Amino acid sequence: MTVEAGTVLPERTFTVTREDLVRYAGASGDFNPIHWSDRVAIQVGLPDVIAHGMLTMALACRALTDWAGDPGVLMTYGVKFTRPVVVPNDDIGVQLSVSGVVKKVEAGLAYVDLSVTVDGDKVLTAARATIRYQPGSTGEGHSQG
Secondary structure, eight states: OOOOOTTTTEEEEEEEEEEHOOOOOHHOOOOOOOGGGGHHHHHOOOOSOOOOOOHHHHHHHHHHHHHHHHHHGGEEEEEEEEOOBBOOOOSSEEEHHHHHHEEEEEEEEEEEEEEEEEEEEEEEEEEEEEEOOOOOTTTTOOOOO
């Protein structure tokens, strides 16, 4: 696969449920009750329980590294958090959509801008990454999930 400025990454959608938040809390050690208690989330002015910011950021990065075919190619990654990802207390959860476009390829590096949304609203802005790029390696054998 050839990667050049303008190459569009395929859109990925991740479902985030309350169960995912519990799992992430256990893995990360972040047991802040805004991530599991409706009462506390509402008490502090949130509309409902919200996903961990680092979970949201990680899922966006996963879309990129799956496309790249190797998480080891990631050189830089940064985002700004725009709005919380509200996770309803149901079996459906929320759909986090990630898409991206290669802005520049130079000196073995590809610079990628990501778009991360829930229901069409951006939840991360200035989501940018730099990956090492070897022609023929990016985008082959990426997994879905």
